Amino acid sequence: MPQIITAFSEISTQYDVAFVDLWGCIHNGLTPFQDAVAAMKTYRAAGGTVVLVTNSPRPWDSVAKQITDMGVDPDSWDAIATSGDSARAAMYRGIVGQKIWFMGETPRDDDFFKPLSIIENPVDIQKVPLEEAEGIVCCGPFDTQADPAVNRPEFLYAKTKGLKLLCANPDIIVDRGETREWCAGALAALYTEMGGESLYFGKPHPPIYDLARRRYAALPQSMNDPRIIAIGDGIRTDILGGQMEDIDTLFITGGLAAAETKTDIQPDEAALNAYIETEKVTPTYCIGFLR
Structure with a gap:
């Protein structure tokens, strides 16, 4: 079973890059999750790189404007890869x-x-x-x-x-x-x-991960063979996609699967394990909300 953590900082030093889902992790379609935004700013300040990997059908610059207008701090991310661009x-x-x-x-x-x-x-x-x-x-x-x-x-x-x-x-x-x-x-x-x-062309399929890696490689701080973690609330998109790319995953249980995992602040362990068993997809880590 996956390890349940209480904050991304518990594991963040193990990874150079975070491929982070947007909807359900950074915002709810209307407003930002400020704890998630703060966590990504802290990760970047410590040397990590954040590539937002989203199944939005829009071009990346349209998504950038959308989330900035919504109130997501631009200092919380480095690049964006969208299924729309792929x-x-x-x-x-x-x-x-x-x-x-x-x-x-x-x-x-x-x-x-x-x-x-x-x-x-x-x-x-x-x-x-x-x-x-x-x-x-x-x-x-x-x-x-x-x-x-x-x-x-x-x-x-x-x-x-x-x-x-x-x-x-x-x-x-x-x-x-x-x-x-x-x-x-x-x-x-x-x-x-x-x-x-x-x-x-989006998660969990390969084209968007190829694009995310290219967007990362174009950044001045990029490195060869970085340690990557995929973060998201979609068990069959974000988590399955990360597994198919052979990278570690952090499942946000308070998003799409909040009811199934009985997530209030953190998931109920028994409900989480039952959900994972049903979906046949096992994350590396789990947390109620990105923070």
Whole structure:
């Protein structure tokens, strides 16, 4: 079973870099968790590097502005890697074609289609109706409160046409304050279940970790073969992804799994162990909230 800790500082000196999830760890979609922000500032002051690794479908600079406007201190992180940037690069390489049917919220997700200068000869992406599409780009549901099953008719048609779905955010759900919302990962899972092909670029899949390592390597303080820990509240995104990358993990039990782990300030050990046994994913460490 994992070691339950009371503060990140208990283990932080063992790691050069922290790959830190945003939603559920640093903020709740509306306001920052100030203890988490302070912990990351302390870690950086002691020589650690913080790379925010998020399944946001937005470009990294849009996420930086979003969290700064929210009140997250810029001194608490060094770089940002988003599933949106990984997915955008694939889209502009033509992985799902030129004519795409877009699923997401306008204007919130418009930044996904910003030009990407790192791609040579990018595909001229065109948003078209589903009937004219060569593929699907999914940043999220049209309605985050609606059951993903409402998209079954469109997905059946898309599957019949053999369209691939590019998923820009593998998260299934997220909590915005006290409200639970569906994410793009729920739609991609439904499409796969129906026999369609979904392509993923965020946690727990390799592309976003490759991007996070590149973002780290571009920093002046980067080193070869750093000791990395992945921190997050998603057992099947943050923690599973860290395991697949063969890096240690710190599970924040007070996020998505707060009810299952009976987390108030810290998780209930018996409930935590039962949850881990059910999910078949074992973190290296656990803590109620990042602090």
